[in-house]
Amino acid sequence: MKRIVSIGTINKRILEIAIPSIISNITVPLLGLIDVTIVGHLGSPAYIGAIAVGGLLFNIIYWIFGFLRMGTSGMTSQAYGKRDLDEVTRLLLRSVGVGLFIAVCLLALQYPILKGAFFLIKATPEIESLATLYFYICIWGAPAMLGLYGFAGWFIGMQNSRFPMYIAITQNIVNIVASLSFVYLLKMKVEGVAFGTLIAQYAGFLMAVLLWLRYYKSLRKRVVFKGIWKKQAMYRFFSVNRDIFLRTLCLVIVTMYFTSAGASQGEVVLAVNTLLMQLFTLFSYIMDGFAYAGEALAGKYIGARNRLALHQTIRQLFAWGIGLSVAFTLLYAIGGKSFLGLLTNETTVIQEAGHYFYWVLAIPLAGFSAFLWDGIFIGATATRQMLVSILVASVFFFLVYYAFHEWMGNHALWLAFLVYLSLRGIMETLLAKKIPMIGA
Incomplete structure (x- = not known):
């Protein structure tokens, strides 16, 4: 025990x-x-x-x-x-x-x-x-x-x-x-x-x-x-890293396409998307830190076969994730537009950003679970499940964008991005139940 x-x-x-x-x-x-x-x-x-x-x-x-x-x-x-x-x-x-x-x-x-x-x-x-x-x-x-x-x-x-x-x-x-x-x-x-x-x-x-x-x-x-x-050790090393490599390719493709799709709508929209993504990037730096904690602690407790400590750690990581997401949402709602004013003095860009700002407010709560599960899955070396999750989310990113961009314009790009972030977390939550030690 x-x-x-x-x-x-x-x-x-x-x-x-x-x-x-x-x-x-x-x-x-x-x-x-x-x-x-x-x-x-x-x-x-x-x-x-x-x-x-x-x-x-x-x-x-x-x-x-x-x-x-x-x-x-x-x-x-x-x-x-x-x-x-x-x-x-x-x-x-x-x-x-x-x-x-x-x-x-x-x-x-x-x-x-x-x-x-x-x-x-x-x-x-x-x-x-x-x-x-x-x-x-x-x-x-x-x-x-x-x-x-x-x-x-x-x-x-x-x-x-x-x-x-x-x-x-x-x-x-x-x-x-x-x-x-x-x-x-x-x-x-x-x-x-x-x-x-x-x-x-x-x-x-x-x-x-x-x-x-x-x-x-x-x-x-x-x-x-x-x-x-040794052959067996190298096979495990490359099988784990192959899945992470393919997962990273999906990240790169979605990120680069997000920039490219914004650029195709003109320099003002590109500037707006670039500025608003800085708020997502700032949030990601914080959540990545907790994802790293998930990697280290989940792997440690899985290696030690300590299921109780693992489940306690996962619960606390998600408590931190929810708390920080709410805090960032409130912070961006109160001071996000002022922060944009520090990044640029182009009034046209700042005014245009106001039309899309509510999408940014949804990012912390929509995206925090994907960061945390990624860290936990890496610690568990459950990289295949992580890859499946991002593949599904990436497909839906493009489906949503192409389904709605004709009449929603740049809003469709942000909607697709939020669906992509949310689906990663949802898929990983479902797949976590099938992973030894993590599943109840």
Whole structure:
């Protein structure tokens, strides 16, 4: 019989993982924002365009390979719950090794990747030239970034989200100092910003290695390469990560189509959708932190076969989710339009945004369960169910949009997005009942 864990203890464990993860999430966009801010003072809009295009390429690339973090987190947390420290160590080496292999493939294919990107993204010759320079420098950061995904997922699986937070903060500090030094002291331009980003990426990876060596000394003697690439273990690793990869593709497709559909309706609608999505993004940073807590704790209790603590944790996660969703809805209702005024002084855009603002108010309550279940499913390595849920939701996104956009216009896009978010949560709630340990 597993002992009962008090509600206070569970909430403490949730917040210990969620709060550092939220801070890490908020710092991630700063890397791109810092680059844009620096080149924004170089005297030509082409520099901003180049950083925007280059940043978009890497965001897509690294977003697609985000399965390295998520899959590692779920499997590590389960091994940690079982107290299987040999497997815990093998998972880190396996994940980082696969990440480095993918990075080598990206380096080898950098030319066709870039040409394919510019086939899809139309840019002026000057922006394309500058973005190419930025890409060919930053692509060498792929080993650091993909290796760091393995470390980040492993740390979270070990119930430690503080180290990824420290790494994210360090990366931003290094990026600011390095980029400013290259641009203003060495008189570089886009290439200076690119080198600053590259150095920050390797600083983060080096810090992850050093933190592991310093604080996980007891695991170092367990580092043996025998069994890391065992067929059965690799099959499970890739089956879990395959589902997460396909799920991420669905996310990318829906997100990019949302932007594209808005752009097809004119620059004002595109601007409105972009601004309103910032409110969704802010909410997602918070809920992702609690999803990370779901990954770590659900995996741990599943590995320990502690069904009671698992169910207590799920209930408390949803209590936090409901509370935060209500709070964000009230916050946006009271101050959301004022927040938009901070982002732009274009009165036309702000006025137009008022026509769609009520859709944003519905996002927190419609979407919070999808974030939380994603985290719990990753911790349970129930990735097939997560994939099925987002496939169904993505299909309905397009069905709703094409069914209503002729007479609802941009409102149909927001309706489709809300249906997509809601269906993910509904489907996962239904499928959770069929998952061992989670189902009653």
